[in-house]
Amino acid sequence: MNEGERQSAGTLLDVRDLRVSYAGRGRGRRGGRAAVDGVSLTVTAEETLGLVGESGSGKTTVARCVAGLLSPGAGTVTFEGRPLGRAGRRPPELQRAVQMVFQDPRSSLNPRMTVAAIIAEVWGTHPVTAPRGDRTAALHRLLAGMGLDPEVASRRAGDLSGGQCQRVSIARALAVRPRLLVCDEAVSALDVSVQAQILRLLADLRGRHRLAMLFISHDLGVVHQIADRVAVMSRGVIVEEGRTDEVLTAPRHPYTRALLDAALDLDDTVRDDDTVRDDGTVRDDDRARGDGRVRGDGTVRGDCTVRDDGTVPRDGMLPGDGTVWGDGTVRGDGTADGEVAV
Amino acid sequence: MTAAGTARGHGAGKAAPGTDGPVLRIADLAVELPGPHGTRVRAVDGVSFDVPRATTVGLIGESGSGKTMTAHAVLGLPPEGATLTGRLLWHGEDLVTADPARRRAVRGREIAMIFQDPLAALNPTQRIGRQVGEIPRRDRLPRAEVRRRTAELLDRAGIPEPERRMRAYPHELSGGLRQRAVIAMALAGNPELLLADEPTTALDVTVQSRILRLLADIQAADGLAMLLVSHDLRVVSHVAEQVVVMYAGRVCERGPARAALRRPAHPYTAALVRSVPAVRTRTALAAPLPGAPATPANRPDGCAFHPRCPLVRARCRDETPQVREAAPGRWSACHFAEEVLGE
Numbered sequence: 001m002n003e004g005e006r007q008s009a010g011t012l013l014d015v016r017d018l019r020v021s022y023a024g025r026g027r028g029r030r031g032g033r034a035a036v037d038g039v040s041l042t043v044t045a046e047e048t049l050g051l052v053g054e055s056g057s058g059k060t061t062v063a064r065c066v067a068g069l070l071s072p073g074a075g076t077v078t079f080e081g082r083p084l085g086r087a088g089r090r091p092p093e094l095q096r097a098v099q100m101v102f103q104d105p106r107s108s109l110n111p112r113m114t115v116a117a118i119i120a121e122v123w124g125t126h127p128v129t130a131p132r133g134d135r136t137a138a139l140h141r142l143l144a145g146m147g148l149d150p151e152v153a154s155r156r157a158g159d160l161s162g163g164q165c166q167r168v169s170i171a172r173a174l175a176v177r178p179r180l181l182v183c184d185e186a187v188s189a190l191d192v193s194v195q196a197q198i199l200r201l202l203a204d205l206r207g208r209h210r211l212a213m214l215f216i217s218h219d220l221g222v223v224h225q226i227a228d229r230v231a232v233m234s235r236g237v238i239v240e241e242g243r244t245d246e247v248l249t250a251p252r253h254p255y256t257r258a259l260l261d262a263a264l265d266l267d268d269t270v271r272d273d274d275t276v277r278d279d280g281t282v283r284d285d286d287r288a289r290g291d292g293r294v295r296g297d298g299t300v301r302g303d304c305t306v307r308d309d310g311t312v313p314r315d316g317m318l319p320g321d322g323t324v325w326g327d328g329t330v331r332g333d334g335t336a337d338g339e340v341a342v
Numbered sequence: 343m344t345a346a347g348t349a350r351g352h353g354a355g356k357a358a359p360g361t362d363g364p365v366l367r368i369a370d371l372a373v374e375l376p377g378p379h380g381t382r383v384r385a386v387d388g389v390s391f392d393v394p395r396a397t398t399v400g401l402i403g404e405s406g407s408g409k410t411m412t413a414h415a416v417l418g419l420p421p422e423g424a425t426l427t428g429r430l431l432w433h434g435e436d437l438v439t440a441d442p443a444r445r446r447a448v449r450g451r452e453i454a455m456i457f458q459d460p461l462a463a464l465n466p467t468q469r470i471g472r473q474v475g476e477i478p479r480r481d482r483l484p485r486a487e488v489r490r491r492t493a494e495l496l497d498r499a500g501i502p503e504p505e506r507r508m509r510a511y512p513h514e515l516s517g518g519l520r521q522r523a524v525i526a527m528a529l530a531g532n533p534e535l536l537l538a539d540e541p542t543t544a545l546d547v548t549v550q551s552r553i554l555r556l557l558a559d560i561q562a563a564d565g566l567a568m569l570l571v572s573h574d575l576r577v578v579s580h581v582a583e584q585v586v587v588m589y590a591g592r593v594c595e596r597g598p599a600r601a602a603l604r605r606p607a608h609p610y611t612a613a614l615v616r617s618v619p620a621v622r623t624r625t626a627l628a629a630p631l632p633g634a635p636a637t638p639a640n641r642p643d644g645c646a647f648h649p650r651c652p653l654v655r656a657r658c659r660d661e662t663p664q665v666r667e668a669a670p671g672r673w674s675a676c677h678f679a680e681e682v683l684g685e
Contacts, residue, residue: 054546054547054548055546161634162405162634163634164634191404191405191573191635192404192573192575192614192617192618193404193613193614193617193630193631193635193650194404194630194634194635195617196616196617196627196628196630196631197630197631199619199627199630200627200628200629200630203627218546218547219619220547220621221576221618221619221620221621221625222619224619224620224621224622224623224624224625225619225624225625225626225627226627244624245624248621248622249622249623258548259547259548260621260622261551262547262548262550262551263547263621264547264550264551264576264577264579264580264621265576265620265621265622266575266576266579266603266615266618266620
């Protein structure tokens with residue numbers, strides 16, 4: 001494939017012009033909405049790419065395409081030049097190579113399975129990664145690498161704390177020796193002190209196992225800590241991409257700037273410069289006109305429903321069926337970033 | 343939009359707090375819950391702090407810290423089977439011993455609450471206007487007056503086109519608008535104290551900053567007291583003048599928010615602060631605390647934090663520390679608070 005040949009050496013994951021739209025429900029006036037509208041990104045070996053954006057930006061949809069949980073409508077996803085299809089259709093070595101860690105470890109682990117059974121299952125699926133010889137010793141080594149006691153092996157996932165569950169999820173992903181770890185809000189549901197533990201663990205494992213990571217988060221602070229590069233998504237497209245320290249200290253795109261302005265830091269003093277007014281609007285000279293992305297008042301333009309000031313254009317109602325999704329948001333046209341409806 | 347565009351310094355421009363005593367004084371509050379095998383679990387264990395007039399107090403803690411239980415106790419909504427001891431002095435009147443009718447009169451009127459999940463707080467089958475207008479309607483105001491008042495409340499909560507939004511159902515509004523509707527409901531009874539339990543946790547950052555600003559503006563305009571319950575230190579450091587940090591059902595530190603978060607007087611607060619990554623600068627990954635947060639059900643002896651504490655000594659294992667004033671205005675439940683402060 002042309003794209004495959006063009007990629008530079010060291011590129012692990014190559015996403016080209018990815019498009020995903022979810023079928024709209026109802027009378028089909030709009031027919032569905034592009035959740036991801038032409039996203040291209042690459043992740044090189046041992047690199048961590050942070051993907052940030054607000055809910056509805058499409059970042060989770062990108063993650064799910066990479067993990068093979070969703071089929072893209074258009075575009076290609078390749079891993080070292082080899083196309084990545086749906087997870088079930090991938091050759092075993094590609095299945096293994098890309099693993100995912102989800103936001104809520106409690107819903108991504110079967111609460112009634114023991115930790116030993118959870119790990120045995122993935123070793124059964126990928127026998128080449130199964131340890132030769134003493135499996136129990138190997139299991140204990142794996143758990144120890146995650147900072148878990150050996151006694152956890154016999155516990156059921158439902159009896160573990162949130163932090164322990166997330167360590168087990170990571171152990172399950174690493175048990176098959178992946179090269180790319182897709183972390184979708186992997187630390188967002190955790191208590192602050194536990195979040196720090198898991199971040200530290202991910203950073204350690206990344207070095208130890210020479211992992212590349214696609215790290216999806218809405219928390220700019222977390223991304224700043226862990227990512228080498230960052231891509232900012234809004235309305236299904238990447239609006240800015242670059243080295244983390246550059247993007248998050250000197251953002252070029254108004255949307256990134258709006259995100260950073262809204263993000264709180266511990267030691268912030270009340271803003272007294274004049275870039276942002278008290279009502280949250282941005283001054284004229286900061287306006288971005290004509291790029292179709294961010295309005296002068298800091299709200300984002302698009303066909304889609306909720307402005308970031310919490311107001312809704314047009315008739316004040318969301319079009320569509322107003323289904324409520326797991327993260328508590330309503331997607332106007334009944335679509336969600338692949339999240340499970342409640 | 344009405345949300346007054348007034349600049350807000352921390353504490354600036356407000357009536358001096360404490361001139362006529364705090365609006366709410368929580369003294370030695372304990373909430374006991376039924377535990378397994380007939381045991382009782384002290385989910386809230388001897389919590390004391392004040393909420394002064396026109397002041398925001400941030401109540402910080404991780405899951406199981408008892409922060410939400412404390413807020414619910416103030417509202418008179420402890421869980422089923424819970425026993426409440428201690429005192430909740432509302433303008434000097436003890437709500438723990440007050441009769442149910444009096445408590446009902448206070449709840450939702452003098453003390454109002456904003457919950458984390460606006461979808462759960464709103465009735466999905468009723469239009470926004472009906473829900474926000476519930477208190478004016480119960481006050482038997484004429485229908486036109488209820489309508490006018492409802493629109494006014496929505497307008498104060500920063501909802502554009504209130505007349506139109508009154509006819510919307512909760513699912514037709516965005517997350518930010520829904521939380522504004524909940525705020526409008528809370529304001530309906532002209533409260534003196536607003537309990538906000540993780541009011542922005544479910545919202546995107548850009549929406550979060552606007553909701554926080556709205557709350558600050560309303561608070562400044564009305565001289566409201568606010569108890570902000572949150573796990574998010576960043577939010578608390580922005581909004582609160584005072585902070586109370588809870589761990590495993592007990593207070594471990596309280597004091598002025600900025601000072602406490604800049605120079606903590608308890609090792610747990612210090613660890614929390616270290617765990618918060620900065621947005622605008624790259625912070626090195628902090629050495630995390632070992633273990634999981636203790637819960638009231640399995641609270642360690644002595645200082646509940648001692649198994650995770652980097653400064654732990656023999657005394658911490660045996661002797662439960664009392665909350666004491668380690669430095670002027672700085673209260674800490676650490677035996678070695680002076681040492682922590684001195685670092």
